[in-house]
Amino acid sequence: MSAALSAAARRTADALLKECGRTYAAEAGIRLRDTPQPLYQVLVLSQLLSARIRASVAVAAARALFGHGMRTPRRMADATWQQRVDALGEGGYRRHDERTSTQLGEGAELVLDVWKGDLRRLRAEADGDGDTVRAGLQRVTGIGPAGADIFVREVQGVWPETGFHVGAKGLQGAERLGLPTSTARLAEVARGRDPAVFAAALVRAALDRETAEKVREAARSRP
Known part of the structure; x- marks a missing residue:
């Protein structure tokens, strides 16, 4: 240069x-640290942001979900499908709310089953490789390449080894x-x-x- x-x-x-x-x-109210709860919240936000919907709406929907207590995979999985739909609607996320509610529930169950609710286990499995992290994230229902990219982009300050x-x-x-x-x-x-x-x-x-x-x-x- x-x-x-x-x-x-x-x-x-x-x-x-x-x-x-x-x-x-930060806009979604997540105080990002390398701990299970905020990392999971970033995963939820990444899924919402990756849909074809305005970023401001995705952020508002994430804040609504978290405001209704769905801040951890256990709380997300334990919420009813309708509770998730209602929270998404409160945030203005109405176009994809029903499908997204289902995906959020299934994704939370996978995070619990595979990584015991702690995405730092994925970080450890990847051993510093960003591509491996992105591939692992795409095992989560509703997280595709775009969502995985958003997650890595947002957490790079606390997971610097991903580059x-x-x-x-x-x-x-x-x-x-x-x-x-x-x-x-x-x-x-x-x-x-x-x-x-x-x-x-x-x-x-x-x-x-x-x-x-x-x-x-x-x-x-x-x-």
């Missing part, structure tokens, strides 16, 4: 984080902002910054053209 490009890229990164530097987990990860949507955001579009070069731009926050901010730029333009204007005005 040339010195000029590096300086411009870092100005853009600074403007990006100032405009929308927050993970989706810097922005996913396809993050790369789209980088392109929209004029940032490098390879993960390796983006990692250089992100150096010294929270990788999960930076990756989520790139996704926000990809999803909202107006946000991306604000970031570009702010970067241009920086000395």
